[in-house]
């Protein structure tokens with residue numbers, strides 16, 4: 001095939017593609033259940049099995065059976081070990097879920113030529129830079145979570161599976177454990193809150209991430225995108241940047257709550273895992289390749305808050 005020719009569509013007309021979603025009960029996975037539903041039949045696997053088959057990424061035999069039985073045309077993996085602080089003392093389990101299982105999944109899909117979209121993190125970077133990180137910048141994680149996620153990226157790329165890896169950051173939404181929902185609770189409960197002001201990143205709404213994932217996957221399934229040419233790493237986060245303190249302030253103003261916010265340095269809020277001071281990602285490669293754009297984080301925050309009863 002010459003570089004100009006599009007890849008063959010996964011299904012010919014009339015057949016609905018089968019999409020295996022792994023991690024269907026996570027923040028991003030839960031949104032993906034909805035956004036992927038318009039593309040085909042979603043086989044929504046999760047560790048609890050509430051929406052479809054049970055999957056535990058620690059069990060490679062189960063993973064192989066899931067792929068064989070689901071017979072997917074594409075896979076989206078939104079499952080991960082995401083407890084950043086706990087990973088510091090749970091390195092082995094974090095590595096098995098975030099790196100080893102991703103490599104194993106990649107090998108299973110490479111054998112069958114099945115494309116996969118997988119997520120990674122801004123925490124692969126050390127955060128010492130002063131401008132947004134590009135995909136060309138050298139990854140050097142500060143913590144175990146970042147190390148294991150980087151391991152997953154490398155394992156997937158090595159596996160030979162047709163893959164897209166979207167590195168995202170500071171994910172929040174109307175459901176799940178996240179900064180927005182924690183802040184809305186604390187801002188109501190407390191008169192005063194101390195928030196870290198020396199870590200800067202880009203808040204990303206789980207729903208926008210799921211929507212853009214679906215738009216890209218649509219083109220993969222139609223054969224409009226050849227992952228041999230455009231596969232690999234992409235940065236995909238809300239546009240713009242802010243500190244945790246600035247993010248908290250924006251939530252406070254929009255929710256019209258009364259609480260005094262005090263900016264503090266990270267050293268006043270010690271946590272087991274070190275975090276990057278500046279982990280803003282440059283989305284230009286994603287925009288130029290797919291012609292899609294993540295809205296400014298403030299726009300997405302407004303839209304997300306409309307979904308949350310105040």
Ligand SMILES: NC(=O)c1ccc[n+]([C@@H]2O[C@H](COP(=O)([O-])OP(=O)(O)OC[C@H]3O[C@@H](n4cnc5c(N)ncnc54)[C@H](OP(=O)(O)O)[C@@H]3O)[C@@H](O)[C@H]2O)c1
Pocket residue numbers: 023024025026027028029046047048055056057058077078079080081082097119120121122149167168169170171172176177
């Ligand atoms: N959240 C963020 O701020 C953030 C930032 C950058 C990148 N990311 C990446 O974005 C992706 C989606 O993250 P998210 O925010 O949606 O995370 P999340 O809400 O923690 O969801 C992760 C899901 O993975 C499941 N899971 C954990 N261990 C598993 C296992 N052994 N087998 C199968 N499933 C397992 C979890 O189930 P249980 O909850 O039942 O354990 C959970 O449903 C991940 O790749 C993450 O690394 C997230």
